[in-house]
Amino acid sequence: MTDSVPCYHCGLPAVDGDKYNASVLGQERQMCCPGCQAVAQAIVENGLDDYYRFRTEPGVKASDNIQDTLDQLSIFDEQSIQQDFVVHQGDISEIQLSLSGISCAACGWLIEKQLSKVSGIKQVSVNVTANRALISWYSDALSLSQIMASIERIGYHPSPFQQEQHEALFQQSHKAQLKRIGLAGLMTMQVMMLAIGVYFDLFGDLERETSSFFNWVSLVLSTPVVFYSGAGFYQSAFKALRAKSVNMDVPVSIALLATYFSGxxxxxxxxxxxxxxxxxxxxxxxxxxxxxxxxxxxxxAQISANMLQYIPLTANLMVENEIQPTLAKSLQLDDIILVKAGETVPIDGTVLSGHAQVDESLLTGEFYPVNKTVGDAAYGGTINKSGTLTLKVTSQFKYALVNQIARLQEQAMANKPRIATMADQFSQYFVVAVLFFAFGSFIYWWLQGDPDAFWIAISVLIATCPCALGLATPSALSFAMANLNKQGVLLKRSDVLEQLTQVDHIVLDKTGTLTEGEVSVAAIHNISSFDDETLLTYAHSVEQYSEHPIAKAFEAYPVFSGVEAFCFTLGEGVSAKVNHKHVEISAAHSRDLPNEPALKSSSVLMHIDGELVCGFELSDTLRPDVPDMLLRMSRKDITLLSGDNQKNVSQIASDIGISNWLAQQTPQDKLAYVQKLQANEHSVLMIGDGINDAPVLAQADVAVTLGAGADLAKSSADIILLKNALGKLPDVFIVARRCKQKIRQNMAWALGYNMLVLPLAMSGVLTPWMAVIGMSLSSIIVVVNSVRLLK
Known part of the structure; x- marks a missing residue:
């Protein structure tokens, strides 16, 4: 019986001979089944056949009846199915998918390239290490089943990401790594025992036959280590060479195979x-x-993103004053749930009754319990330390705060800093240099007649392997981001750490940023025939639809029922039709004030049917951690920009010691100010929290907002302080500086080690086993140095 040819796609035997063929890379390739044939044809038809050049391992066997698999995906278009794992933001939807069948970086490349060709895809990022993909798309142009079908057609199997499933995949990979390490460690000990005995003459003068026997035993013990434990290195190197490139596994593979076969x-x-x-x-x-x-x-990554493991599976649902256990993810808006002392809050909600102390360290990094009483917000994943709370559910499970944080972290890790990109490029050039020096060393010593020329070249390859160089940047960035997450600081981009070290000018908003945002009406300057109570009622009737901090100043007053046509204009204010009257409320700077001395101290003006009727003088309370924050950041230039009036801004600036301030600033004024600073080659960090701060936040080099800030401000920000703790901002700068230092230390160590060891290896001082220890310790030192960023 003749051996069957392996399937070109999955590597399994093609028992049906050439029944299933596909043209790949200009040649007819045999496939084992119609499923693999269909997958290969789909890859080629989409112009993605470079996948077969790049891959390091065969693909997963495709379904024999791929059409049935594709038909089954239509169930994922059901809204009832999607509600657990698809996030909708207007016409854009987002999902995390677990991907089975990924074996190497080429798989991630193939999936990204395939989806980028699909009309309606906004963004796709594949995390090969985590076997996950973060995908956003325009829901009116594309369905989820079409996205999943596109992935299935090229041989990978997508499913909605679930924490339990993802952790199971990691544990599976973890066990596979331990098996390879365990085998290598066991065999290494046996071979080392024989080698030490020979080197140090522990067995006395060995006869030639005995020495040969020891070598054969060592060969038998080493073979599974080389071809099983070390298989990943050769596969990675082969992928790089087929792509006409090199990576750090190329010199490693050459050294391993050359040493083994010479033995x-x-x-x-x-x-x-x-x-x-x-x-x-x-x-x-x-x-x-x-x-x-x-x-x-x-x-x-667990610290940063895997917060879902802290969400309980069940919740106490209150139905007609009776407790009914139910799945937490099935809770709906306005459901009433009971959270007892010692239990974890299952979902975001508002306290209807009860009083308790809640541990919010998971979200904020602060380990002091927070008092919760009627009207306060409670968040899923936090722990009720004492008392009993009755909550009204305010968000679906997928929109809970921990889920939002996890999604933002996935987006952050998808962005690669410039220094990481440069390190990747440099490591490729370095590998070429290593290969050149190794070959040059061999030629030189061979021409000198040295019998150890081959081993000198091997020592050069091993000792100067740039593994530590490749780990220098990504390891430091990962641990720095995890540290900040523990402190309640969320980064939306990992490359923002690099930009933070360049910031030399900080621009601050006032209301809701430096102040608590608990605005109150200090005085009303009435120049109309309306009484004060009526004007306050008109004001609250309009402001109740606004999320600006100023709107909170009017919450204590009544409202009229007939409110229509609410309108918000960025930088101008709000308006609505109340009791058939057109009411406009705007910042005092947005209109020319009449010659009314009583209105000069007003923060907000109100017009009714086009006539100025009053001005409101507002007051706010300074955040307690602001003075300390400004003191710790006094080495940087600081400017206060506020839309409030001169009196209030000057008072706040005087209280906190800021000499550079501007009042009555429109969003356009703030934007122009930051642009002017940037034109003068300043790197600007902007802190704001309101809708009107969104344009200037988007313009700044680094944008910071508070956890309680407006959604539009959060979308424009790079850093979110989850507990509104401005006092954490100096710590962010410290971590950014430490991260940069660690990257420099790692790079210096990696390069310094290689520069030191290269002449020793080329001169023949280092033997291969010395080179092995030095290279491995170099990589471990880099990782351990980066881990210190968690402290």
Missing amino acids: VWATVFEQGQVYFESVCMFIFLLLVSRFIEHQARHKA
């Missing part, structure tokens, strides 16, 4: 040196260093 030759022909112990030790230590890195990054 095989020496064992068979009984002449020359064997370094089986060095091969095994190299693979073992390299696997250990990469395992430590993966474990550390997984820990950082």
Whole structure:
């Protein structure tokens, strides 16, 4: 019986011969089934056949009846199914998908390229390490089933991301890594025992036959280590070479295979040196260093993104004053739930009754319990330390705060900082240099007649492997972001840490940023025939539809029932039709004030049917952590920009010691001010929280907003302070500086080590086993140095 040809797509035997074929890379390739044939044809038809050049492992076997699989995906278009895992923001939808079948970076490349060709896709980012994809699309142009079908057609199996499933996939990968490490470690010990005995003459003068026997035993023990434990290195190197590129696994693979096969030759022909112990030790230590890195990054990712594990599966639903246990994810808006002492809050809600202290450290990083009473907001994942709370559900499970944080973290990690990109590019050039020096060393010593020329070249390849260089930047960034998450600081872009170190000018908003946002009406300056109570009622009737902090000043007053045609104009104010009267409320700077001394101190003006009727003088309370924050950041230039009147702004500026301030600033004024600073080569950080701050936040080099800020401000911000704690801002700068220092230290160590060890290796001072230990320790030192950012 003749052996069957392996399927070109999945690698399984093509038992039906050439029944299923597909033209790939200019040649007819045999497939094992119609499923693999359909997948290969779909890849080629979409112009993505470079996947077969880049991949390091065969693809997963496709379904024999792929059409049935595609037909089954239509169920994911049902709204009742989507409500648990699809987030809708206007006409844009977003989902996280778990992807099975991913084996290497080429798989992630293929999926991103395939989806980018689909009309209606807004953004797609594949995290190969986590086997996940973050996808956003225009829901009116594309359905979820079409997206999933596009992924299925190229041989991968998508499913909505679920924390339990993702953790199971990680544990599966974790076990596979441990098996490779365990085998390598066990065999390394055996081979090292034999090698040490020979090197130090522990067995006395060995006869030639005994020495040959030891070599054969070492060869047998080393073979599974080389071809099982080390398989990932060769696959990665092969992928790079087929793509006409190089990566750090190229010199590693050359060194491993060259050392192994030279040992095989020496064992068979009984002449020359064997370094089986060095091969095994190299693979073992390299696997250990990469395992430590993966474990550390997984820990950082758990701190940042895997908050869903803290959400309980069940909740106490109140139905007609009776408790009914129910699934937390099935809770609906306005459901009433009971949270007892010691229980975790299952979903975001508002306290209807009860009093308790709640641990919100998961979200804010603050470990002091927060008092919760009637009217306060409680968030899913926080822990009720004492008392009993009755909550009214205010958001669906997928829109809960912990889910929002997880999504933002996924988006943040999808952005690669410039320094990381530069490091990736530099490492490629460095690998080429390593190969050049290794080859040059071999030629030089060979021409000198040195019998160790080959081993000197191997030592150069091993000792100067740029693994530490590749870990220098991503490991530091991951741990820095995890540290900030623990403190209640959420970064929407990982590259913002790099930009923070360049900031030299800070611009602050006042109302709701420096102040508590608990605005109250200090005085009303009435110049109309209406009484004060009526004017306050008109004001609240309009402001009740606004989310600006100023609107809170009128919450204590009654409203009229007939309110129509509410309108918000950025930088101008709000208006509505109340009792058939057109009411406009605007900041005092947006209109020329009449010659009315009583109105000069007004923060807000109100017009009824086009006639100015009154001005409201507002007051606010300074946030308690502002003075300390400004003191710690006194080395930077600070400017206060506010839309409030001169009197209020000057008073606040005087209280907190800011000499550079401007009052009655429109959003356009603030934007122009920041643009002027940037034109003068300043790097600007802007802190704001209102809708009117969104344009200037978008313009700033780094934008910061508060957790209680307007949604539009959050969408424009790079950093969100979850507990409105401005006092955390100096800590963000400290972490950013430390991260930059760690990256520089890592890069300096990686480059310094290589520059130091290169002449030693080229001169023949380092033996292969010395090079193995040095290279592995170099990588471990980089990871351990980065882990210190968690403290």
